[in-house]
Structure formats: C-alpha cells, structure tokens
Amino acid sequence: MKYSPALSCDGSAAIARLEALAPLGRADLALLEQASQVPRSVPANREIVVEGEPVTQPSIILSGWACRVRHFADGRRQVLSLLLPGDLIGMCRQQRPVAATAILSATKVTMCAVPEPASRSPLAQAFAISAALEEAYFLRQIARLGRLSAYERLIDWLLETQERLMFAGLADAQRLPMPLTQEMIADVLGLTSVHVNRTLRALRLDGLVEQRSGVVMLKDRARLASLVEYRAPRVSG
Amino acid sequence: MKYSPALSCDGSAAIARLEALAPLGRADLALLEQASQVPRSVPANREIVVEGEPVTQPSIILSGWACRVRHFADGRRQVLSLLLPGDLIGMCRQQRPVAATAILSATKVTMCAVPEPASRSPLAQAFAISAALEEAYFLRQIARLGRLSAYERLIDWLLETQERLMFAGLADAQRLPMPLTQEMIADVLGLTSVHVNRTLRALRLDGLVEQRSGVVMLKDRARLASLVEYRAPRVSG
DNA sequence: CGCGTTCTTGACTGCTTTCAAAGATGGTGG
DNA sequence: CCACCATCTTTGAAAGCAGTCAAGAACGCG
Numbered sequence: 001m002k003y004s005p006a007l008s009c010d011g012s013a014a015i016a017r018l019e020a021l022a023p024l025g026r027a028d029l030a031l032l033e034q035a036s037q038v039p040r041s042v043p044a045n046r047e048i049v050v051e052g053e054p055v056t057q058p059s060i061i062l063s064g065w066a067c068r069v070r071h072f073a074d075g076r077r078q079v080l081s082l083l084l085p086g087d088l089i090g091m092c093r094q095q096r097p098v099a100a101t102a103i104l105s106a107t108k109v110t111m112c113a114v115p116e117p118a119s120r121s122p123l124a125q126a127f128a129i130s131a132a133l134e135e136a137y138f139l140r141q142i143a144r145l146g147r148l149s150a151y152e153r154l155i156d157w158l159l160e161t162q163e164r165l166m167f168a169g170l171a172d173a174q175r176l177p178m179p180l181t182q183e184m185i186a187d188v189l190g191l192t193s194v195h196v197n198r199t200l201r202a203l204r205l206d207g208l209v210e211q212r213s214g215v216v217m218l219k220d221r222a223r224l225a226s227l228v229e230y231r232a233p234r235v236s237g
Numbered sequence: 238m239k240y241s242p243a244l245s246c247d248g249s250a251a252i253a254r255l256e257a258l259a260p261l262g263r264a265d266l267a268l269l270e271q272a273s274q275v276p277r278s279v280p281a282n283r284e285i286v287v288e289g290e291p292v293t294q295p296s297i298i299l300s301g302w303a304c305r306v307r308h309f310a311d312g313r314r315q316v317l318s319l320l321l322p323g324d325l326i327g328m329c330r331q332q333r334p335v336a337a338t339a340i341l342s343a344t345k346v347t348m349c350a351v352p353e354p355a356s357r358s359p360l361a362q363a364f365a366i367s368a369a370l371e372e373a374y375f376l377r378q379i380a381r382l383g384r385l386s387a388y389e390r391l392i393d394w395l396l397e398t399q400e401r402l403m404f405a406g407l408a409d410a411q412r413l414p415m416p417l418t419q420e421m422i423a424d425v426l427g428l429t430s431v432h433v434n435r436t437l438r439a440l441r442l443d444g445l446v447e448q449r450s451g452v453v454m455l456k457d458r459a460r461l462a463s464l465v466e467y468r469a470p471r472v473s474g
Numbered sequence: 475c476g477c478g479t480t481c482t483t484g485a486c487t488g489c490t491t492t493c494a495a496a497g498a499t500g501g502t503g504g
Numbered sequence: 505c506c507a508c509c510a511t512c513t514t515t516g517a518a519a520g521c522a523g524t525c526a527a528g529a530a531c532g533c534g
Binding site for chain 3: 386387428429431432435
Binding site for chain 2: 052068070072073076077078079080081092098100101132135136138139141142143145146147187189190229233234
C-alpha cells in the first residue's frame, strides 16, 4: 500500500476503517458508499456541534480531523478526544437530546449521515466496536493525563494516533500525518504549546521522532512503545 | 430524609439510584429486590476484575466504593473512575470478552447480578442512562486532569461525587461520606497524597470544606461550584 | 511580496513532587 | 481497658517539571 500523507477527501478511508473493525458484506458497503455520496464539508476551526445543543443527525467523518472539546470561562480548553476518518459522531445508545461536548473541526472536515445498518449485520457490529474503542481511548486519555509526564504523554498519544490512522489506511508503521498545530496538541495533552514545542524537540534530539511538512516519523516504534508500556486496546478476543 | 454517613449494606441505595434515573415500575423493582437478595461481598482493596481477563457476569454495586484503575509497571496508578452504589460493572454493548480495566474495591463492597430488564422497560432505560452518565463522568475526568489545578480538581471532584451519591440518597446538599484514603484520592486526581493533604488543608483554611471522621462537609456549595464552573451532567432534556 | 499565524527559544516563576520524619488514628489481642 | 502495631495523616525543606512572559524567526496564504 502506497503511503499518502495527504488527507483523502472521499470516503474510502472511513469505509476502510469500518471494514477493518468488522468484515463488511456487499450490502453494508453499498450502504456506506451511498451515504458517502452526499458529503457535507466544514472548514477548519468550526464548531460542528455546540455543547448543550440538541444533537442532530449522527455522522461519519469521511476526511479530516475533528475533536471533542470542553471550554472554560477563562479561555482554558481541553480536547477530550480526537475524531478521525471513520469515526462516528452523535451516536447515542438512548434518546439524549443534548450534546455532551462541543465538537470542533481541527482541519477541513467532510462527513456524511450514518446509514441504518441491518440489525446484527457486520456494519452494526462495526459501529458497536467503534463505540467500545472510543471508550477505550477515553480511558487511555485519563491515564495519560493523570500519570504520564509531558514526554511520555506525547509518545503515548503519537502511538495511539498512529494506530488509529492505520485502521483507516492513513498511516503506516513509521509515519503519520500531523495536521494539528502545537497549540491544539497542547490542548489534547493538557500542556502549553510552548512545552509541547520543547518536548517535541527533546524527542527529536533523542532520535525518537522526525518531523517535516505535516508528517511525523516514528523512528523506533519498539523503543517508544516500551517507554510508555504501550498496549493496543482490545475489544474482542 | 435523615443523613446517614454510614455505608448502607443492603441494596436500597443502589435501587434508589436506579429509580432516580428512571421511575421504575412494580415489576422492575421486584427484579432488583430479587437480585439483591443474593449479594456477593468483597473485602476492601481487592481486585474484583483483573484487566485483560474475560469479563464474567455483569454486576450492580449494592454498597461500598470501588474504582476502575490502570496500573503502570513502575508502580504508578491512575484511578479512571469511581464505582458507587447503584453503578453497573461489566455491562457491554457488544461481545467483549476482556475487561478494559481492572476494578478494585476501595472499601468493603457488596454487589449482585444485574437482572435482565424487559426491553424498553424503565429499568432498561435506567441502565442506558447509567451508561450515558458514566461516559459523561469520563469526559469530566479528562477535562479535570487536563486543565484544572490541584485545588480546582479537588473541588470539582467533591462536587461530582456528592452529586452522584445524592442520586442514591447517600449524601445530602452539605455532606458526603469519604471513605477513601488520601492516597486513593491522589490516584483519582493525578496528584501525590502529600499534595492532596496540603490542598485539603487549603480548602479548610479557606472555609470551603470541613472534614471529620470520614465525612466531608461542603460549606459553600455555590462558591465551590463557581470556582470550577460546575455544571451537572445532563443526559436528557 | 506582505501579513498573520505558527514555531522556536530564553529567562524566570511557581505549582507539584520528592524525601523524610513526626504525629494521629483505628483495630486487635492480651 | 489498654497497649501495641500498622496504616494513614500531617508537616517541612528542597528539587524539578511545566507554565508564563516575551520576542524573534519561519512558514503559509492571498
């Protein structure tokens, strides 16, 4: 597979992710193809969902990066989770009229409606696994913010993000696209942008990562993983 | 309602919480009463669930406090969330054979099996709301660890915990039981026990809280809430 | 090419941790 | 009923990681 640092604009990456979660049949793929024919595009840095407002239609991210954020009155901001191609927005297991968090587009984002899967279909299963993974990423984010140093947080987050992008075929074992500003990375990791900058430099000097033009290279995945005891989240056997 | 700092041992608090989430009918109450007739007791400081092991039967906490924890090889530990009376353990929306996190009893805990609710029954709805609340608490924990100071974290967490206990009738507007050691509180808030101790003292000196014999008094809820912009999580209109 | 945003770096501050030790508390058995 | 022990709480002093403030450099976009 050829590695493409550019963010794809059709729905192929999103569909690839869902297919990686559960092998989809012809019917499910057709549903997804059809839904992705009617994409909605949002510029970077827009509030796609406002916290506390009624949730509208659930959506699939087709391309681009978004994030759940929580704002504080004094300007502080915390990114709760990232939303990458193939991730779902606004899926509620029950009638919950109001959005629990704001959702912000970090880059230009395209998305489409979530098709209704047949019950017990592979697609329905993929959605369920996606929800379970989201929860696993929440838990990892809590542990990261609570107990890891800045240096460790950055490593742990890079590994997690790379793994998530690989599901969608948007990263390979060594490289991942990084369209976020250091300011945004800081809001993900509970740090300041200045300290993110310094920590990235430290990682560079330690020969662990390289950066150029929106792409991060992980130069020694094994060493990085051992530094943070990285374990891939498991959702099934 | 008379306030009782003691941890109740029957299932009444747990049932009260679920009833607060959705008004239960006679049949649902009977199911819960019946299930709570067969309690299982676990001493304090026991791993109820081991991370990575197959999940067994889902359970309801009847009494006592437990927590989801993540351990690191070097001894660091992060409490991901608290599990209080009426909370559910091991409810999976899909077949997920392995536990995503370890669960540890912080006090003596009694629990029982989760009865199977009729579909669309109030009890089924209460379970769904409980799951949505759990997610809301995860998000709040992320924001707390990422962007609040130690002083703010403690306030925010006390308010959240008080509110959760009030659902079960285990706290009133001013007081909540606090059976956790400062060490454990530190692992919840991503701090050291020494700093938790100092921060509690600061709160005492500022006249915001009082402590004695396992009970915390919140002396000025309005001021505490304004210090952290506390908003109760909403799950429905 | 010019302008705004983002990145980078330095100097300094300060919140939180670390290390250490004394004091309080509570449960248990004699 | 009290002594004893383990655990937990409390406090001080010093170190360190991350934040703040500030300003110049690089980058990308129109």
